Amino acid sequence: MARIAVGGFQHETNTFAPQKATWEEFERADAWPPFVRGPALIAAVEGFNIPIAGAVAALKERGHEVVPLSWCSAPPSSYVTRDAYEKVAGWLVEDLKKLGPFDAVYLDLHGAMVAEHHEDGEGELMRRMRGVVGDTIPLIASLDYHTNMTAEMVRHSTAMIGYRTYPHVDMAATGRRAAELLDRLLKDGRPLYKAYRQVDFLIPLVWQCTYLEPAKGLFDLLDEIETGGKGAPGGSHNQGIVSVTHTPGFPPADIAQCGPALVVYGHDKAAAEAAADRLADAIRAKEAAFAGKLWSPDEAAIEAIKLSKGASKPIVLADVQDNPGAGGTSDTVGLLRALMKAKAKGAVIGMLVDPPSAEAAVATGEGNILRRGIGAVVGYAGETPVEADWRVMKLGNGVFTGTGPFYGGAKFQIGPMALLTHEESGVSVVLACKRVQAADQEMFRHVGVEPGKTPILGLKSTVHFRADFQPIAETILVVQSPGAHITDPVEYPYQQLRKGVKLRPLGPVR
Secondary structure, three states: OOEEEEEEEEOOEOOOOOOOEOHHHHHOOOOOOOOEEOOHHHHHHOOOOOHHHHHHHHHHHOOOEEEEEEEEEOOOEOOEOHHHHHHHHHHHHHHHHHHOOOOEEEEEEOOOOOEOOOOOHHHHHHHHHHHHHOOOOOEEEEEOOOOOOOHHHHHHOOEEEEOOOOOOOOHHHHHHHHHHHHHHHHHHOOOOEEEEEEOOEOOOHHHOOOOOOOHHHHHHHHHHHHHOOOOOOOOOOOOOEEEEEEEOOOOOOOOOOOOOEEEEEEOOHHHHHHHHHHHHHHHHHOHHHOOOOOEOHHHHHHHHHHHHOOOOOOEEEEEHHHOHHHOOOOOOOHHHHHHHHOOOOOOEEEEEEOHHHHHHHHHHOOOOEEEEEEOOOOOHHHOOOEEEEEEEEEEEOOEEEOOOOOOOOOEEEOOOEEEEEEOOOOEEEEEEOOOOOOOOOHHHHOOOOOHHHOOEEEEOOOOOOHHHHHHHOOEEEEEOOOOOOOOOHHHOOOOOOOOOOEOOOOOOEO
16 A cells, blocks of 8 residues: 555646636635645545546555645636745645655646746646655656646656546546556556657647547547557557557647647657657648638528528537636627627527626516626627626526536536526527536526527537537537637737747648
């Protein structure tokens, strides 16, 4: 039995977003647990589809002593403030010193955290932790699919295990895989060779989806290389390759090492290097395939109305640039205005984060008319609220449990919610008080909307919605409406990104 410290610090940083991640954002509960420190951590994360939950369960099954440090996450946004970073990182390091010694460390990290004073949040955290435990014991981290994997992260960790699905339906499973590797390393006692590669073009998030090509085929190849299948160097044996992680990156991060990367771990240097080259070459060969059609809001509204007339299932409009899961404010109104202008009767868009309007709807009461402007609370891109008469159709307290593949088990606590209908156009809006991307059908059911019976659904999400909504969709249109998560990386004013990187597949070079 080994004594293993476990903890986590999760944030996906869109450095171009208007809102920073303060300490209060890490303290709060939304779909995931709030900041938790010490023994209470184990119960707090149990049952959630998050990596640390899977890791803790797997380590306990193998008889290890799990010593909880702390865990927290905050919604994607701009930089993590110095105050928030130092609080969380400081407590993790403090408890690592106080509760040690340990035989190993497991960390639940995102991989795309940027603090006000450290552009590689995870690399810096692992450097500090190595200063406590030394360089010899295993330090294993699980990573988000959108990690911007840096050389420092590779250097300070023993191994890192990334998600293999987008939508991320394998978060807890990834934590379990990380724990299983940790257990194996403790038993084997053999060092791992690391073969690290970066890819020289940025991939827009919307085309990173593993339900679609080319990402689907690339992750199939990754599995083959890791398990010794037909894609592995040398044929039917993996020649000592232990694990492979590929992270397609998070383009809305203005840091030097932004972009796709991969790392192969193995006991045989030549085999690991060959596997890394094979996978990197395969990604580069698919560069041109990372693209697709983007619709303007007006085009999408008109097309959705046309398609819905002969459809038996909803037409889904993905409002990808206002995705709160990538730093969007979740309150932009470009798609809402387009749907109202086109009189898209029966259309529902959610979730629009506007706490004052949600609270005003509660005060107005179900069945009554709310006369006020909604949305554009932050006012991104100069937007203004949509002024209209809104019928308050249904109210909710924002407390419910997710049931879809992505948010399944998540215990939502997102404040007062309301379903408002603009009767002249027939368009409805789901209001909420906290930023959570529209990736679970329960968000709509909570205020009386059955998604599968809705002709047109507007969702503030980039890809995660596909896990729960793609099975009920007739078709999906990707909409490029103004928002803080810009779909095309060429539009970002990068200052720190290293030279020589293409700003999109086949695009201009920085």
